[in-house]
Amino acid sequence: MAHLKVPVTSRDHVQGSESAEVTLVEYGDFECPHCGRAYGVVKQVQVHFGDRLRFVYRHFPLREIHPQAEAAAETSEFAAARHRFWEMHDLLFENQQALGLPLMAESAEALGLSAAELREALAGGQYASKVQADFLGGVRSGVNGTPTFFIDGERHEGSYELAGLVSAIELRVSRVGIRRT
């Protein structure tokens, strides 16, 4: 069983409260079609659990098979530096079919960010080290493809369809509950 080696910190992109009952970490790639499907599933999982769940997204771009993945990850970091990570995350996944520099620039503008600054940041690799740090932490933690999920630090081995993820998270919550009582 693989375990998350890099704890969730303030450097992470987090939705939900630190005091949530359970934390779901995803290692994803904006160009990966499976991650594109998982994107919608995670949204449903978040609705299902509400405040009980904290969700964290980390980068795991498979650059050789997904030529846009690195630039997309850096684009989301560009947005993150301007407090717009999750909006960019959503725009990139929702328009995955059109993923490319024009979409990234348009998405930046849609969020009121400068496309020129984005191009400069991408050309200079300004956010490359953050993406690489996520990637290497993922490798260390036994991420073996995308998407890979960790539920409270344990790699989720099953399906990432809605039912599979929900039941795995429920199981985790119930175990924690038993320990607390």
Added chain:
Amino acid sequence: MAQILARGAPAPEFTLPVTPDQTLSLSELRGKPVILAFYPADWSPVCGDQMALYNEVLPEFKKHGAELLGISVDGAWCHAAFAKDRRLHFPLLADFEPKGEVSRKYGAYRTKEGFSERALFVIDPRGTIWWSYCSPIAVNPGADGILEALESLPRAAEPVTR
């Protein structure tokens, strides 16, 4: 699951086709750590993920001076097409004739199915197996075990080169 060679065993020597007209011998890599990744087949979904992952992690392996070799029973032309399609930057060796002979030497052959196990070996610069791991056939073993094994190699073993 087959019983694969364990830590401390000498890594069996082999010479296998690495392209349709070139061969590679393990002994040519003496002095460097070598990662052998036996896998069942080109093109099968899990393998694609596993080799794609190693392709991305290759720079980390190289930081340890290590060479990565993928090995399956597919022929050299099949490997060439697979490597091109997936843009792999490391060699794939063809354990094709006699079929599976090298995989058998490492205890990493599934006789019934006729292909290699999903087995990993890290061989130290002197040619001794330092770490090995056999994954369930349908499970991509990731790269964390390989990196930990490379990190645990004694530093003194490094300057063996000539």
